Amino acid sequence: xxxxxxxxxxxxxxxxxxxxxxxxxxxxxxxxxxxxxxxxxxxxxxxxxxxxxxxxxxxxxxxxxxxxxxxxxxxxxxxxxxxxxxxxxxxxxxxxxxxxxxxxxxxxxxxxxxxxxxxxxxxxxxxxxxxxxxxxxxxxxxxxxxxxxxxxxxxxxxxxxxxxxxxxxxxxxxxxxxxxxxxxxxxxxxxxxxxxxxxxxxxxxxxxxxxxxxxxxxxx
Numbered sequence: 001x002x003x004x005x006x007x008x009x010x011x012x013x014x015x016x017x018x019x020x021x022x023x024x025x026x027x028x029x030x031x032x033x034x035x036x037x038x039x040x041x042x043x044x045x046x047x048x049x050x051x052x053x054x055x056x057x058x059x060x061x062x063x064x065x066x067x068x069x070x071x072x073x074x075x076x077x078x079x080x081x082x083x084x085x086x087x088x089x090x091x092x093x094x095x096x097x098x099x100x101x102x103x104x105x106x107x108x109x110x111x112x113x114x115x116x117x118x119x120x121x122x123x124x125x126x127x128x129x130x131x132x133x134x135x136x137x138x139x140x141x142x143x144x145x146x147x148x149x150x151x152x153x154x155x156x157x158x159x160x161x162x163x164x165x166x167x168x169x170x171x172x173x174x175x176x177x178x179x180x181x182x183x184x185x186x187x188x189x190x191x192x193x194x195x196x197x198x199x200x201x202x203x204x205x206x207x208x209x210x211x212x213x214x215x216x217x218x219x220x
Contacts, residue, residue, distance in 0.1 A: 003107050003130035010112035010133040013070055013092060014161055014182035017045035018213030019171060021206070022074060022163060022186045024049045025194075031058035034189055035066055037199040041206025045070035047094050047163075047184060050081060056088055063089040072114070079105040086111055094161075094184075096137050098122070103129055114161055118142040123155055133159045133181060140165030145173055152179045168208065175216035185209075 014020065021038055023046045025031035031054065035046055048055060048062070048071055055073070062071050073085040074094040082093060082105055090111060095102060098115035106113040107129045116135040117123045119142070126134055136142060136151075139162035143150070148162060162174050163184030174183045188205035192198075 001110055006109065006112045007130065007132045010092060010114055011159055011181055013045060013112060014114065014133060014159075017043065017070070017182055018175065018216065019043060019209045020045055020047050020072070020161065020163070020182050020184040021189055021209075022047045022049060022184050023189055024051050024186075024191075025054055025058050026052055027054050028058045028061045030054075030194055032061055032065060033197070033199055034194060034202055035062055035069055035071075037202040038188065038206045039066060039069045041188075041203045042210030043188075043206045044068070045072060045091075047072045047074035049073075049075040050077075050085075051075050056084065059085065059088050059090060076102075078102065082106065082109065094135055096135070098126060100125075103131075107131070120151065120155065123151065123158055127155065127158060132157055133161070135184070136160045136162040136164075137184075138164030139174075139183075145170075145177070148174065148177050148180060152177070155179075168205070168212070171209070171212050172216060175213065176219065 070091040072092040072094050073090040076082050076093050076095045092112040094114045096116045114135050116137045159181040161182040166183050166185045168187050171183050174180050193201045
């Protein structure tokens, strides 16, 4: 499969998701419960980060038990991690940044990849490899809405998934930008709710997020 095909898939997947919950789970059971709550709330994809020892086992479990949710593996830092995630069935891959070796491997990957960058130079390098859908990270620290708007003119072919510091209140502003295909955030999965097992709150927050997406699509 060519990078043009996988990037088309990435754009379609992220557009459908609208808001991508960034999930860090301490156990398989936690990943299972919070993902189910997100799906019940109306969110169709997650970015499951490789920040805990449970992440890969959680990927396997979610792929078996929750076919309705697309599981993207995030915080992919190395080619080895990328290969393992693909082997275990990840639907897509997300990186916080993308050094050349990793970019080259992602460009050849058989699944959609959303490589991360924070500067025009990084995005130009990724576009030169065929990427058209990228993660702006950390979005707020890198300039927030001003950066998103600033990139739209010179990099007109680039679609962004800003992630990092975005909240329920600011998500609509980002989704209103023509070059934003999706936003990532963790406001609907705060650690305090997860530790307390407050899945009803996760579900309700996911439903509000799905409503934000629906409103943004209607306004577009």
